[in-house]
Amino acid sequence: MTASRIAPLALYQEVAERLRQRIFAHELKPGTWVDEQALAEDYGISRTPLREALKVLASEGLVTLKPRRGCYVTEISERDLDEVFKVMAMLEGECARISATRATESELATLKHIHADLERAADARDIDRFFEANQAFHHTLQGIADNRWLQHVIEDLRKVIKLSRHHSLFSDGRLEQSLAEHRAILDALSARDADAAELHMRAHIRSGREALARIAEARNRAA
Secondary structure, eight states: OOOOOOOOSSSHHHHHHHHHHHHHHTTTTOOOOOOOHHHHHOOOOOOHHHHHHHHHHTTTEEEEEEETTTTEOOOOOHHHHHHHHHHHHHHHHHHHHHHHHHOOOHHHHHHHHHHHHHHHHHHOHHHHHHHHHHHHHHHHHHHHOOOOHHHHHHHHHHHHHSSOOOOOGGSSTTTHHHHHHHHHHHHHTTTTTTHHHHHHHHHHHHHHHHHHHHHHEEEEEEE
């Protein structure tokens, strides 16, 4: 028997990634109807791979499929954010707890290097660079915890958070506050204090939610 050839990346997966990025960039805004015919024509594909891609995004919570009404970009509410951040605080807190006892000296050095990049980005008031370093810090910590199921759920929830129209780092004083929170997490990890690492991480996630709430409240007042 000859071995089956490995197929290249399925078309629907590429379509799903393109749509995912457009949703995160808010080119496809929350609450808007997804025009399948227009998208299929735009990408030069049939509607079959497009619909498969939308099923993938629906499983991630990024779009909502409504019977007889079509597909809509998911609109995340303040209640949704409250609930998602509560779960995120528990999950990322657990990652920090595990990592405090499991991290090697080399892995701690990597986290310290990333934190130094956070410091430089904060000094330069470079929010984009700070955001990238922040993501790297959390992803590295999740890798150290080495629980693929935990990491999978966290990644899916972070996709849902990206549906928010706001970014917590744009809140006044949030950049400095976030930096101090990362420093506290890193200190706890370096001290191998699992309880403190978990508590500081949970507080860090809660602070991110509070910052988003302040931005939403300010924009509602201005509207």
